[in-house]
Amino acid sequence: MQIIKTVTLDYRQYLTEKEISEIEHEVTIMETRESAGIEALKIVQSHRGWISDDSLNAIAQLLAISSAQLEGVATFYNLIYRQPVGRFVIHICDSISCHLNGYQKVLHAIKTHLGIDYGQTTEDGLFTLLSNVCLGGCDKAPVMMIGQQHYEYLTSEKAVAILNGLSQSTDGNSSGDFLDKAEVGATIDAKIVEVKND
């Protein structure tokens, strides 16, 4: 008879105090523990970059819901990553205004520059490429989002310059605090705008 080993994980040993207190704060805003599930996933992802099985189990335990239920939620929403991602996740808009304005060329340039396709991560662990529905910048198409930063009026050259700027900002170091992404992105964007306006 084959024995299946089950591991009982104690969320208190897995989640950090900070993560737990942020999640508990969300719980106070909602009526039930279950309803903080999506926020909880986002909180842990913001610290760790993605949601591993262990993270998922720990959150489920903390919120007193089944892992299966939380998995159903986690896989429904596209901004929850259930696989490891690079330090910078590129969300390029493939909706209609960006289509009419030729995002395809920008996408092609990004894929060629990084040597990856949708859903893949570069070998140095820096970039993951994903598509995204309309980013609400249709009057400034084509558009992509990296971290919290939206980049607009893209051309192939501008997109490659943005990626180069981001990888230089890290000196090839793919780890690091994921919360910093937004600020790195903002500085890079400012630089690019300066270049463009010169």
Place this chain on the structure above:
Amino acid sequence: MTNSTSQSSMLQPLTHLVNLSQPLSLKEYIREGGYQGAKKALRELQPAEVLAIISDSNLKGRGGAGFPTGMKWSCVPMFEADDVNAPEHKYLVCNADEMEPGTFKDRMLMEGVPHQLVEAMIISAYTIGADKAYIFLRGEYHLSAKRLQQAIDEAYSENWLGKNIQGTNYQLDLYVHTSAGRYICGEETALINALEGKRAIPRAKPPFPQVSGLFGKPTVVNNVETFCNIPHIIKNGADWFKQLSPKSDAGTKIYAACGRVKTPGLWELPMGVTIRELLYGHAGGMADGLKLKGLLPGGASTDFLLPEHLDTPMDFDSIAKAGSRLGTGGLIVLDDQNCPVGMVLNLIRFFAQESCGWCTPCRDGTPWAVEILTRIENGQGQARDLDDLANLCDFMWLGKTHCALAPGAVEPLKSALKYFHDDFEQHIDKGCCPYSGSHSPSEIASNVAQACGGHAHG
């Protein structure tokens, strides 16, 4: 839109205080006349009186369906303070999920003048007797989240939120909930499920959310732009609001234009300006060298209209008469160098990807339409494909699916089959896509689509 003369404040109430680089603080917003609507409602009017003004104003929902706001609110059960049957909570929810392709108006309102939405939610929550309110914000709008939270924090510290607001016995808590993606979250009952931490699958109606919504309690969901009208209506009156649009309906509308037009953007104009005025007067007409082929008047899930419809007023009834829907009021403009089949394929691919998968016609129908359209665009279409597409439109039409996403997908497809029939036939007859060359933006998109002339595009 940062011009704040008194004239523009009366003609462009929603946007005249918009400042995208640095939105007004609470103090500045009050100095510009803000929170007067809230003060009037809470201090001088009973909830029923506020409701009567909103009903009288003829305000219709700006989220896409155009349902009268007063009527929606009037379905919420009201209770005396000491009524034992009163529910523990009632909820007000702002639908800030804005994911309809070609729609970007709510973002401007939230990034540019967040206090207006906060004030609007205070008045609206007071009217329906809600004590908790949520702004359901799409996850990608990081700047909106930050600025709304700042505005909410300020409102708490100045007693516009929390207990005993401005010395009254009214209490309200307001929270921002950021979503984790998926277009279907914008459907109001799916949104409620998402707020409860579940998969965002639409609920059956009835019961309507006004009776049994979030956590089974009475709930009202309205769009950002709908809400932003409320403080101005209360402050200036229902008649003022109706006069804003002398030729039709009531109020202003934030219109948009995108696609290859000269100056894409957003404009707050009287409800009912013509498409022509919007496209040529404000968006500057088509970009150089391009001609107008057609347009979607109100986002991705509306029917195509043609150049012959240019003089149609952009209001709910007129656009409906022309065979489409006002939707969100954002024009998506198709030029003569972009392939209509490619455009429809892009739209339907969006709906197929965003289908929640709950009901069969949509879950299986949208990908099937994508498959057929891809074949046609790639030059491998057959004559019967057009019949199959027409049948699919029928299978996914209103009443045959669990929510309005699938009928929304049908609208651009069905109208394209009607208006661009020749283009579909040419693709099939010639075995290639006739749109290619220097003006086609999607030339190198994929290496499968066979351009007429032999080289690949998509």
